[in-house]
């Protein structure tokens with residue numbers, strides 16, 4: 001079984017643990033959901049391989065730099081070049097914690113982005129006027145060239161950024177986050193006691209008509225600078241907030257811009273199903289139930305070049 005399939009099955013099975021009362025007993029959960037353990041083993045194997053490969057790479061780096069003592073190597077040019085997020089984690093963590101963090105990083109970075117991409121493609125394929133505005137922005141930035149985007153190009157994609165933000169408002173990939181309260185909290189007439197486990201429903205916060213006048217409508221202008229300025233900062237939380245917020249948010253926006261811009265530059269997207277019929281599936285991430293169904297037509301007016309994707 002592939003890593004991505006294992007990951008997909010895990011996010012489908014985990015919500016059962018919290019929604020089916022008798023699965024609170026680990027024994028019953030593991031007895032009836034044997035697939036869960038198989039999938040977890042595949043995911044662990046994958047992260048173990050990443051760590052093992054990196055350790056052997058580092059051993060090679062050390063061997064090729066025998067003139068430097070290890071303590072100096074840590075701060076040397078060679079080492080700094082190798083200091084990506086995995087390098088930093090390896091410097092700081094014990095093996096178990098390291099593996100947990102690699103699992104979290106790969107999971108958090110994959111499923112969320114895939115869900116956001118699906119929704120964005122669906123919404124662009126339905127709101128073709130918005131899609132054309134994104135295309136016009138691309139024409140302005142790339143001026144007829146078919147080169148790959150630079151970091152500067154990605155920063156200039158202001159309208160596409162509003163489209164991505166609006167997509168994540170309607171369909172926040174992480175629709176809910178869990179917290180444990182450290183002290184009593186008063187909300188209106190209700191007191192949430194210290195030590196309680198709570199779920200913060202980002203999905204519903206994003207559909208509050210007090211902050212978004214037509215909350216069900218897809219409208220990238222909700223993210224015009226003046227509208228953002230006048231809104232409560234916690235009325236929009238796709239990446240959560242506070243000390244445990246998303247570590248990859250800037251990267252995620254860049255990644256989404258890179259993929260979506262290259263699709264819109266090359267294809268016209270048409271959604272074959274209406275978004276209202278897609279039935280969001282609420283799990284650890286929020287995905288379109290049954291997938292999206294789109295048609296892509298090459299943007300060279302060659303009507304023969306049609307692709308249909310499900």
Ligand code: HEM
Nearest residue numbers: 108109112113116173174177239240244245246247248252
């Ligand atoms: C559209 C894409 C993404 C969305 C909507 C998203 C959203 C979130 C949310 C809601 C959380 C939970 C934070 C909390 O409990 O308060 C989270 C955590 C996290 N995300 Fe993302 N994320 C995305 C992409 C990424 C990417 C691409 C990476 C890494 C490359 C990443 C890395 C992480 C990590 C490591 C955490 C755990 C942080 C911690 O527990 O301290 N995320 N993300």
